[in-house]
Amino acid sequence: MTNTSTINAASTADRGPPAWTRWLDLGDRALAVVLLAPAAILLALIIVYPVLRLGYTSFFSLSLTSGLPAEFVGLENYSLMLDDPVFWETTWNTVLITLITVPGALLVGLALALLANLPFGVQWPVRLSLLIPWALPLSFAGLIFAWFFHSEYGVVNDVLMRLGFEGIIWFNSPNWAFAAICLTIIWKTSSFMALIILAGLQTIPRSLYEAADVDGAGRIRQFFEITLPLLKPSIVVALIFRTITALQTFDIPYMMTGGGPGTSTATLAMYIHQNTVSFLDLGYGSALAVVMFALSMCVTAVYLRAIRTKE
Amino acid sequence: MSAVAASGFSGLFSGRPLRLLAGAVLIVNGMFPALWILFTSLKTEAELTAKPITWIPHAPTFANYMQAFSDQPLHLFLFNSFMVALLSTCLTLFISVLAAYALARLNLRYRGLILSLIIAVSTFPLVTLLVPLFEIMRTLNLLNTWIALVLPYTVLSLPVCTLMLVSFFEGIPRDLENAAMIDGCTRMGALFKVVVPLCAPGVFTAGILAFVNAWDEFLLALSFNSNPSLRTLPVGIQLYQGEFAFPWPVISAALVVGIVPVAVLIVIFQERVVSGLTAGGIKG
Numbered sequence A: 001m002t003n004t005s006t007i008n009a010a011s012t013a014d015r016g017p018p019a020w021t022r023w024l025d026l027g028d029r030a031l032a033v034v035l036l037a038p039a040a041i042l043l044a045l046i047i048v049y050p051v052l053r054l055g056y057t058s059f060f061s062l063s064l065t066s067g068l069p070a071e072f073v074g075l076e077n078y079s080l081m082l083d084d085p086v087f088w089e090t091t092w093n094t095v096l097i098t099l100i101t102v103p104g105a106l107l108v109g110l111a112l113a114l115l116a117n118l119p120f121g122v123q124w125p126v127r128l129s130l131l132i133p134w135a136l137p138l139s140f141a142g143l144i145f146a147w148f149f150h151s152e153y154g155v156v157n158d159v160l161m162r163l164g165f166e167g168i169i170w171f172n173s174p175n176w177a178f179a180a181i182c183l184t185i186i187w188k189t190s191s192f193m194a195l196i197i198l199a200g201l202q203t204i205p206r207s208l209y210e211a212a213d214v215d216g217a218g219r220i221r222q223f224f225e226i227t228l229p230l231l232k233p234s235i236v237v238a239l240i241f242r243t244i245t246a247l248q249t250f251d252i253p254y255m256m257t258g259g260g261p262g263t264s265t266a267t268l269a270m271y272i273h274q275n276t277v278s279f280l281d282l283g284y285g286s287a288l289a290v291v292m293f294a295l296s297m298c299v300t301a302v303y304l305r306a307i308r309t310k311e
Numbered sequence B: 001m002s003a004v005a006a007s008g009f010s011g012l013f014s015g016r017p018l019r020l021l022a023g024a025v026l027i028v029n030g031m032f033p034a035l036w037i038l039f040t041s042l043k044t045e046a047e048l049t050a051k052p053i054t055w056i057p058h059a060p061t062f063a064n065y066m067q068a069f070s071d072q073p074l075h076l077f078l079f080n081s082f083m084v085a086l087l088s089t090c091l092t093l094f095i096s097v098l099a100a101y102a103l104a105r106l107n108l109r110y111r112g113l114i115l116s117l118i119i120a121v122s123t124f125p126l127v128t129l130l131v132p133l134f135e136i137m138r139t140l141n142l143l144n145t146w147i148a149l150v151l152p153y154t155v156l157s158l159p160v161c162t163l164m165l166v167s168f169f170e171g172i173p174r175d176l177e178n179a180a181m182i183d184g185c186t187r188m189g190a191l192f193k194v195v196v197p198l199c200a201p202g203v204f205t206a207g208i209l210a211f212v213n214a215w216d217e218f219l220l221a222l223s224f225n226s227n228p229s230l231r232t233l234p235v236g237i238q239l240y241q242g243e244f245a246f247p248w249p250v251i252s253a254a255l256v257v258g259i260v261p262v263a264v265l266i267v268i269f270q271e272r273v274v275s276g277l278t279a280g281g282i283k284g
Helices: A002-015 A019-024 A028-057 A076-082 A085-116 A124-135 A138-148 A155-162 A174-201 A206-214 A219-247 A251-256 A268-278 A282-310 B008-013 B016-041 B063-071 B074-105 B111-122 B126-139 B147-170 B174-182 B187-198 B200-216 B219-224 B233-240 B248-268 B270-279
Strands: none
Touching (some): A028 A282, A028 B074, A028 B111, A028 B126, A028 B147, A076 A282, A085 A124, A085 B016, A124 B248, A124 B270, A138 A251, A138 B233, A138 B248, A174 A219, A174 A251, A206 A219, A268 A282, A268 B126, A282 B126, B016 B248, B063 B248, B074 B111, B074 B147, B074 B200, B074 B233, B074 B248, B126 B147, B126 B219, B147 B200, B147 B219, B174 B187, B187 B200, B200 B270, B233 B248, B248 B270
8 A cells, every 4th residue: 555655655756636636636635535434424313323322312201291301210221111011022922933934035045046047048137036025025024925915806816726635714813824934034134135146156166066076975965065065154154134124024924914813923123113103102112122233233144253254 | 948958867857748848837837827817917806716627718808907097096106115115226226336346447455255245135134123223214204104114125126136247247357448548538437437337238137136125025115115105016915805705806816917027028038037147146
């Protein structure tokens, strides 16, 4: 870098730019500050200050509907939370959705990636069919699949009945509603997994498989001893991102069931939204958000460690 | 995409018919939901409620599209979504080009720390900031404005775009920039006249990702902009549901209208989008 600075200095001395632009010819340090400032200001406004404010508000009783001024209540919001069955239910649902859809999306994504990696003559239809589910808004996917699982006119029940099964009234029972939500999330997120895994697959040199063929290793063994270990880095990254987004699940259950029947399919994000936007109970909403924040920070910490060990 | 390496798995599917089957599975999985919505949007109410249900519409009609635009201000939803996505994309690109240049070209003492911070921000659950952001936007009188969404959406895409652009900038030879500076360019001049044009494909890809992120976002849009004329598409689309009625053909028509713009982007720039998604940063 000193290299560039000397050339830079030299050029200024010889036949430098017009004087009025010289104020931009700062040293590396000052220039870095100028260039990083917009990002820093935005992050300070949208992340750092709100995070501090979130922690602060969670110690207050602040309900906009009551019209009362904010009152410091210490840990009361948190102790209310511990006694709140809906908090436990929505947290459990969120964890369950994460535990089901993350491995589910990984398995489906792996299968899709292996299929997409076959030597097709034309690549674009395959690529496109992995990109469309990724680009489809989550909320649209929720609506589309609510229509899929419609008890009377839905295509899922139509197929079930053509196969000789009974149709299922998906959204009347907590378990079936939950299953429909998980299937939708897996469909929506597996394509992205597949794209990441596919990129990993395409970096594995063919010669490894040829060598394994010579050594007499079967296809299955090649998959477990060459493909999977070499895919591990890309899978780890994709898994962690998926876990963090799964903890924030909102759009799909909101669109498909609205959390019902009852609160049996509501997630923590939906409960935060309800307390904040519908009940305007900002103190309690903040305390709930602190819990979710802590959950995802744990996953982020694991992620940063995984990346560091990769390097 | 061209250098297709064989996996152990592909041996099972080496025959042509099996390969076609694999392709069919992929295409049905990816396209069927969108196709089904398209079919539904072309059906009449009578055909929709006929039993057994029909798959391909017998008498396709565009009436549902007319109704989608007349029942709700769908054109406003589209316009709001488009403007919010466009503004946040521009802001994201501007901010991340500057930051990425600093990270790729200047010898920063805390470069590693800053990069870790950016990665941490990329996994940040924006949902948890619903309360404080709601309060901030309320205090600043920004609820029911585009800005209330543009700022958070910019943060949503900033980390991915910055990481992507850092790797693009690192691929541009420094000599080109030095040459420009010897020819009398300032450093910023060299950035915008030499580096950015050379990175145009990368900048463009980052832009598409930022646009799609913003186009898709639902929770903040739902929470901050309740004014009917400022709703974005994902929020507005719920309004078609009456208390008891669920006009699926009209909802489907509105969904198709909402899918088309992004689908066109994806179809045209698919290769770039894939390389951007898998190379730069990852956010699903």
